[in-house]
Amino acid sequence: MPVSSLDRRRFIQIAGAGAVAATQIGCGRHQIALGQRREIPTTCELCPNKCSVIAVVEDGLIRKLNPNPENPKSRGMLCARGNAGLLQVYDPNRLKRPLIRAGARGEGKWREVSWDEAFDYTAQRLSAVKEKYGPQGVLWSSTEAFAEVFFKNLGMAFGSPNIVRHPTLCLASVNLAYSMTFGTVPSFDLLNANYVIMAGANRFEALITPDTMDLIESTMNRKTRLVCLDPRFTVTASRADEWYPVKPGTDMAFILAMLHVIISEGRHDKEFVANYCQGFEQLAELVKQYTPEWAEKETEIPAADIVRIAREFSDAAPRAVFYAGRRSSTYQNDFQMRRAQAILNAVVGNWDREGGMVPNAKIALGEYMFLPWDDPQAPRVDEMEKNFPLAAKGDGAYLKLRENVLAGSPYPVKAWMILKQDPLNALPEQAKTMRMIEQMDFIAAIDIQMSDTTWYADVVFPESTYLERLDPIEVLSGIWPVVVLRQPVVKPVYDTKPCLDIVQGLARRLGLQQYFDYTIEQWNDAAVKELPLEMPLEYLKKHGVYTPPGGPKYGATLNPEHRFVTKSGKIELYSERLQEAGHDPLPVYQPPLGPPEGRFRLVLGRKAYYTHANSTSNPWLLDFAPENHLSINPAAAASVGVADGDMVEVSSSVGAVRLRARLTQEIRPDCVYMLHGFGKQSPWLKRAYHRGGSDAAILETAWDKVSGNAAMHETFVKIRKV
Amino acid sequence: MSKSHKFRFVISGLAAIAVAVVLTTAVNAGTPQPKGNEGKGRYYFKQTCKECHTKGAEGGEVTPLTKTTAQWKAYFLKGKHAGGTEALTKIMPDTQILDVQTFLVNHAADSLQPETCGK
Secondary structure (H helix, E strand, O other): OOHHHHHHHHHHHHHOOHHHHHHHHHHOOOOOOOOOEEEEEEEOOOOOOOOEEEEEEEOOEEEEEEEOOOOOOOOOOOOHHHHHOHHHHOOOOOOOOOEEEOOOOOOOOEEEOOHHHHHHHHHHHHHHHHHHHOHHHEEEEEOOOOOHHHHHHHHHHHOOOOEEOHHHHOOHHHHHHHHHHHOOOOEEOOOOOOEEEEEOOOHHHHOOOHHHHHHHHHHHOOOOEEEEEOOEOOHHHHHOOEEEOOOOOOHHHHHHHHHHHHHHOOOOOHHHHHHHEEOHHHHHHHHOOOOHHHHHHHHOOOHHHHHHHHHHHHHHOOOEEEOOOOOOOOOOOHHHHHHHHHHHHHHOOOEOOOOOEEOOEOOOOOOOOOOOOOOOOOOOOOOHHHHOOOOOOOOOOHHHHHHHHHHOOOOOOOEEEEEOOOHHHHOOOHHHHHHHHHOOOEEEEEEOOOOOOHHHOOEEEEEOOOOOOOOOOEEEOEOOOEEEOOOOOOOOOOOOEOHHHHHHHHHHHOOOHHHHOOOHHHHHHHHHOOOOOOOHHHHHHHHOEEOOOOOOOOOOOOOOOOOOOOOOOOEEOOOHHHHHOOOOOOOOOOOOOOOOOOOEEEEEEOOOOOOOOOOOOOHHHHOOOOOOEEEEOHHHHHHOOOOOOOEEEEEOOOOEEEEEEEEOOOEOOOEEEEEOOOOEOOOOOOOOEOOOOOHHHOOOOOEOOOOOOEOOOOOEEEEEEO | OOHHHHHHHHHHHHHHHHHHHHHHHHHHHHOOOOOOOHHHHHHHHHHOHHHOOOOOOOOOOOOHHHOOHHHHHHHHHHOEEOOOOEEHHHOOOHHHHHHHHHHHHHOOOOOOOOOOOOO
């Protein structure tokens, strides 16, 4: 009898059926006969932080997930999501075996099939599209995962230039802005900073990791002064020393006015600027116009406070940071706003200093050298070279790509392969994404659950969960980087496969097997061969993480001979490259549009219980926030006749959703707020099904002009009691 | 070294740098981006060049960041290896050289390399 079926049977015997039983096991309330107890280190997948965990496995069942203190990034902490991850394995509603659609798309009729049939059918449909439209007629989209590399490689080996990833729905603008200024994206040494400014970033509520806890602790102990700018009184605002309900979309005015004060008063780090930066004179000239009094009119933050904060910030430097934030898909000028942040950080000389911004240290992994393929013949369908010539081409620009696919320009794209992504909830303007789905001849999805988008697929490949599979070994870069291993802690409970097996199954049938002629073990052997360990793989299997000795290091780039990876070799306050591409070479302020009469700006946010749109069906997490509401200021609510608890319709030019109103003083009267990740339409997401509303249904399509990043705070909505 | 010798040395050094800058600038302006296969170039670079060009090895460490775009273009225009003593074609065929050149130029020290998350 295969162990996987033994595990499943034993699980059902012990726990009874379904989620209730699984919950009991995880909570430790259910008594089970104790068999062999093992503690297996592995790596979490519930959010981008990738903490190290130790799975406690008894009698073939995961009893609990604990933090792994050997990882300095995650230390002795595992958040709510990390703890709840084990329910992915025992979720009775997860994808259990390959499926082929048996009815109309979205009808929910499926046929369980063998892996061979799923592979054969998919390869045949992809080949048909390739034959008719060329390899560029197949789109490959994915979100971040250790095994994403295999999926992307299959798309490229197939010959498609159209690989699109998640960054332009998340942090492409911050990545590009810091890359164009410093040649790299640094980490922020929050643990050692004495002065932190967070604008729009909500670390105390949206991402609870050890460095968040560090900041909370140092803020509460008054070691770190925290200034928060946010239209909402978030948890971060509540823990800050100062909170300013900044007028939405004007953060850049605040930053430019800080630069005005710092430069006009000679508070910048003159030696650092002289040695490492170029374009200071042009910057100084530009910011002359951005006085604190001007910024007060834009931001609604008093000029005296801007002056004081600028002085305090420069006094605290280099242990002072203007935190970049994570999701930066906000406004159409987000890239330039992030550039202004980067420049502010640069001129106070916090670069590569303790408590400042630190370039990520790296650990070199070896590579399994597989045979490379020919370049695709066609250009990208999103025309990156023309539209976003400075952006990361390998990531694509999701919203522009969707526009062009819908227009069939410059050529038709008729098949869609999707890995671990739910575009129906991840992209603004759900109706447009649905039109994109409708115009596809074929769609296949690799996922662990039946997401809203997977619901419309023609073929569904069930992937093993992160606790059931061996993934590529990865380096988590940072101030103190580590190498982590994700290894299976239990055998797959159902008939599922890891990503590489799925990719190889398809590659064999598409005649591309020569590019995937290796095992995951060979891949990982090659990765670790240069680590300074006697038996690196054995070490990682035992510890889950390799941490180089010595701790964080600072100052490696603080040598006037150091060449930054920029055009000039210096930190570029002024960017010739931006000018050549037709953009402002310095951050020039553009005021945002205000809401028209009777409308409100929709702002979005995250809670640390949920990752993107894909963990609201987890019962432990759903208990924390069972549905999303519309947060609205009482004055604004009164103006549209809405009382606390009323059901309201929230509508924009592209759609409408219904939510219950939550009246609160914790938001400006010109904004309303809703939590991302709700309003699921897939009946297989039983717990999350039809709870709350999806922001994707009402967000309008807009993007940042330089990076192509989605601009998700540019939608004005109407509120109506229903 | 006397002061005047030092001065002449510095001046001649500066002149050499100026010539190099002019040369590389001219190369940069006049030479189009190579149109080889970057993925294959990376593969050949790692398989062939990295045999000797790693830290502590005979050829010393070489990475794409070792030179600027113009310097890589100038290097491949010259087509010489091992301090100018050997033709590059002795190391690998022309088609592979073009691929390696494309990889190195696209990832040179002054190239546009926006970072992303994940791989």
